[in-house]
Amino acid sequence: QVTLRESGPALVKPTQTLTLTCTFSGFSLNTNGMCVSWIRQPPGKALEWLALIDWDDEKYYSTSVKTRLTISKDTSKSQVVLTMTNMDPVDTATYFCARISRGRDNWFDHWGQGTLVTVSS
């Protein structure tokens, strides 16, 4: 059974760095074709793709936030970590991690439940 679970702080202050962890089970990020991505959703708004890391440790970032993001993986712990620097109130959103299993040019077949991050002083 494939599961993903996001964890991290619920509240961060402006200018701080956010670190989120996606802990997954039921698959290995060493397997050819496997990818884990971060996607966010501000309250009442649409989904926005942020970053993706694949089985070969290739990393992809949204142009809109590229300079602020770092994605990494720890396959021994079955975790993917996203850091976002210089947080701003507009970054308030639910952050999801999601899996792609058939190569990066495909669909997100499993999602975590999401974690709400509020940016406020």
Place this chain on the structure above:
Amino acid sequence: SYVLTQPPSVSVAPGQTARITCGAKDIGTKSVHWYQQKPGQAPVLVVYDDRARPSGIPDRFSGSNSGNMATLTISRVEVGDEADYYCQVWDSRSDHWVFGGGTKLTVL
């Protein structure tokens, strides 16, 4: 950047057919995927590769894609289908995973 355009809302009576569109230049050359999101929940994949259904998704959900428009069709709509629906593609030019703005389906 590649932009996917969805109508903000679609309304349909129970038992009728709902069609949710996703427009973009030459979207017919890409594979389109559709997600259903109910309030407070994570998105769920309902159609992938334009028209394929994951296991467990009823055959009332179908998709098509041609030219500049992809469409998610929900037949025999039920009250439980009320949700936000998002289309998504992978843009090979930018290596970005792009979502549409979402469509709120209301079952009257």
